[in-house]
Amino acid sequence: MTAVLSTSNHTLGSAVPAFTQHAISVSLPTWADNVGYEEGDKRVIDAMVTGYPRFFIHLSIQKLARVCEQRFGVNDERCLLCPSKKIADRCRAFILDRASLAGTPTHVRLVQYLICPEDTPLPSSQPSAELHIVLFPSEVSPLAKQFWQHTGLGISSRLADYCLSLLPADTPTSPVLSSPTSSRAPFKALNKHYSVKRTMQSPLLGSALSSTPNPQDVLSKDQSTYLEERYGRNLPVTAGSYAKRALRRRISDVLVRDSLEDCPQGPCAGAQDVEVGPSRRGVKNVTEDDVYLFSTGMSAIWSAHQLILGARPPAKSVCYGFPYTDTLKILQKWGPGCHFLGHGLDSDMATLEAILEQEFTANPSVLPIAAVFTEFPSNPLLRSANLPLLRALADKYDFLLIIDETIGNFVNVDVLQHADIVVSSLSKIFSGDANAMGGSLILNPQGRHYATLKTYMSSTYEDTYFDEDAIFMERNSRDFTRRIRIIDENTLAVCDLLRLRSVAGGTSLPFPAIKEVFYPKYITPENYLTCKLPEGGYGGLFSLTFTSNAASRAFFDNIPFQKGPSLGTNFTLLCPYTILAHYAELEWAAEYGVEEGLVRISVGMEEREGLLEGFKVALRAAEAAR
Numbered sequence: 001m002t003a004v005l006s007t008s009n010h011t012l013g014s015a016v017p018a019f020t021q022h023a024i025s026v027s028l029p030t031w032a033d034n035v036g037y038e039e040g041d042k043r044v045i046d047a048m049v050t051g052y053p054r055f056f057i058h059l060s061i062q063k064l065a066r067v068c069e070q071r072f073g074v075n076d077e078r079c080l081l082c083p084s085k086k087i088a089d090r091c092r093a094f095i096l097d098r099a100s101l102a103g104t105p106t107h108v109r110l111v112q113y114l115i116c117p118e119d120t121p122l123p124s125s126q127p128s129a130e131l132h133i134v135l136f137p138s139e140v141s142p143l144a145k146q147f148w149q150h151t152g153l154g155i156s157s158r159l160a161d162y163c164l165s166l167l168p169a170d171t172p173t174s175p176v177l178s179s180p181t182s183s184r185a186p187f188k189a190l191n192k193h194y195s196v197k198r199t200m201q202s203p204l205l206g207s208a209l210s211s212t213p214n215p216q217d218v219l220s221k222d223q224s225t226y227l228e229e230r231y232g233r234n235l236p237v238t239a240g241s242y243a244k245r246a247l248r249r250r251i252s253d254v255l256v257r258d259s260l261e262d263c264p265q266g267p268c269a270g271a272q273d274v275e276v277g278p279s280r281r282g283v284k285n286v287t288e289d290d291v292y293l294f295s296t297g298m299s300a301i302w303s304a305h306q307l308i309l310g311a312r313p314p315a316k317s318v319c320y321g322f323p324y325t326d327t328l329k330i331l332q333k334w335g336p337g338c339h340f341l342g343h344g345l346d347s348d349m350a351t352l353e354a355i356l357e358q359e360f361t362a363n364p365s366v367l368p369i370a371a372v373f374t375e376f377p378s379n380p381l382l383r384s385a386n387l388p389l390l391r392a393l394a395d396k397y398d399f400l401l402i403i404d405e406t407i408g409n410f411v412n413v414d415v416l417q418h419a420d421i422v423v424s425s426l427s428k429i430f431s432g433d434a435n436a437m438g439g440s441l442i443l444n445p446q447g448r449h450y451a452t453l454k455t456y457m458s459s460t461y462e463d464t465y466f467d468e469d470a471i472f473m474e475r476n477s478r479d480f481t482r483r484i485r486i487i488d489e490n491t492l493a494v495c496d497l498l499r500l501r502s503v504a505g506g507t508s509l510p511f512p513a514i515k516e517v518f519y520p521k522y523i524t525p526e527n528y529l530t531c532k533l534p535e536g537g538y539g540g541l542f543s544l545t546f547t548s549n550a551a552s553r554a555f556f557d558n559i560p561f562q563k564g565p566s567l568g569t570n571f572t573l574l575c576p577y578t579i580l581a582h583y584a585e586l587e588w589a590a591e592y593g594v595e596e597g598l599v600r601i602s603v604g605m606e607e608r609e610g611l612l613e614g615f616k617v618a619l620r621a622a623e624a625a626r
Contacts, residue, residue: 013047058157088132152296240467243474245269248288297425301441309458412536428568436472488537513622553595554625559618567602
């Protein structure tokens with residue numbers, strides 16, 4: 001039997017996975033730690049050495065930003081680092097627009113910075129690196145942070161490390177100002193359960209570091225290189241184009257063979273002469289050329305929205321179902337706005353039809369809406385939309401259907417047949433190792449507007465996915481089908497156990513702790529099954545609601561698995577989702593069924609007996625807490 005990990009081994013603020021230089025999660029092992037993070041508790045913030053990349057600015061990016069501020073900043077300017085001029089222009093436009101809307105006009109400067117190997121004291125064969133620096137007054141830093149978080153378009157930590165490696169070792173990196181600037185406005189006590197007056201001190205774009213790294217996460221350069229190459233199974237950086245070609249083929253599912261056994265001399269998925277065949281994505285004529293790669297899953301979603309705004313007539317979009325928070329922010333803050341149908345149930349389908357009919361009747365010559373965005377299934381409520389009906393409405397009213405398949409994934413479900421565009425966060429189960437970010441966008445070649453969308457993408461798409469990130473993503477994803485099968489089976493076993501002891505499952509317990517298990521097998525199953533593949537499962541994600549907040553906290557605090565943001569990891573990972581994603585709007589989220597005490601759980605590949613025992617430990621604690 002596999003031993004169940006002790007929560008005491010999960011140090012607050014340490015990298016998840018541990019000792020991982022580019023980890024994309026951070027350990028927040030208790031309910032109080034998560035509340036403390038949201039409220040800017042110094043105890044929590046000072047302990048953090050990393051975090052989810054769109055919310056916590058990696059230490060390497062902070063260091064590089066300080067270099068750029070010292071070289072190019074004036075007065076108290078801060079900066080955000082972008083990988084291309086186009087992205088920097090977008091960032092500048094966003095800051096200026098949001099500042100103007102707030103009645104506080106500002107100024108933003110752009111600087112192109114080419115870092116050449118000849119800047120280093122020793123000769124180097126390394127290629128140069130190009131940064132586009134967005135400089136702005138410190139008081140508008142929260143707006144820059146919004147762009148960084150919502151779009152996922154900033155530079156990656158690996159790119160920052162590479163840039164730093166090209167700079168002379170004695171390059172000064174001290175902060176421009178003598179004190180750090182908060183990345184959030186001072187927290188205002190909006191929630192009666194957690195009212196604490198503190199100022200957030202989490203790291204900002206280019207601000208001074210406010211925390212001392214945890215000794216267990218401080219590695220020498222040699223140690224970091226070893227861990228990256230040993231556990232990341234790295235390839236030479238020059239193999240970037242090879243890795244990206246392999247990723248596009250894997251995502252389009254055209255590889256006839258895709259295993260190490262097929263290529264004894266090494267992986268061959270990206271080779272020019274590798275054998276490819278018809279796609280198994282359920283749509284005729286899908287090829288690797290229909291797949292576009294991005295630096296993050298959110299940048300793929302943002303780019304899909306920009307594609308619609310650029311290629312189609314202007315109109316509002318619809319967000320169907322309660323999505324991951326930044327998807328809704330993208331639809332609200334860019335373009336004409338959106339209709340939010342946050343339940344994602346049949347009642348919302350009726351509302352959508354009413355909106356379409358009303359808009360069409362008012363002006364038949366204008367698109368009633370531009371697009372519907374939906375997750376299949378949704379995060380965190382695991383609700384699945386009626387995709388055949390949405391497709392029928394899209395054909396009738398000529399709007400586009402964009403489906404986020406991150407949670408379902410194409411091993412389990414076939415959604416491309418219904419969509420015009422499919423997006424996904426590759427950072428999740430496709431990678432599994434939680435050490436690389438990435439996103440993808442697929443165009444359906446059978447879609448009515450495929451030619452228009454393809455033409456627009458061909459003229460506007462730019463590849464800003466850093467080669468080294470792509471190399472890690474390619475290597476991580478080689479066995480993703482095998483991993484998903486294991487995780488599907490583990491999750492089914494866990495959910496069946498918990499469902500039997502839940503109110504929704506009809507338990508006979510006098511004082512049950514669990515109210516509902518949100519899992520596609522139990523939630524809108526008829527819609528999920530219409531897209532479930534014959535050998536597919538229900539995925540590795542589920543959420544729990546509880547009969548009391550005390551039960552929620554007891555369950556979370558006592559479960560002996562990793563706790564932190566993100567999902568789709570090869571190991572089990574939990575978070576108090578509503579606390580982390582909607583802390584300033586708990587009542588609003590609750591209106592859509594996303595309760596304050598909801599716990600989201602991403603199941604991993606642990607040995608099943610030990611996995612189930614860990615959940616039983618937490619369940620007993622929750623039932624005792626009542």
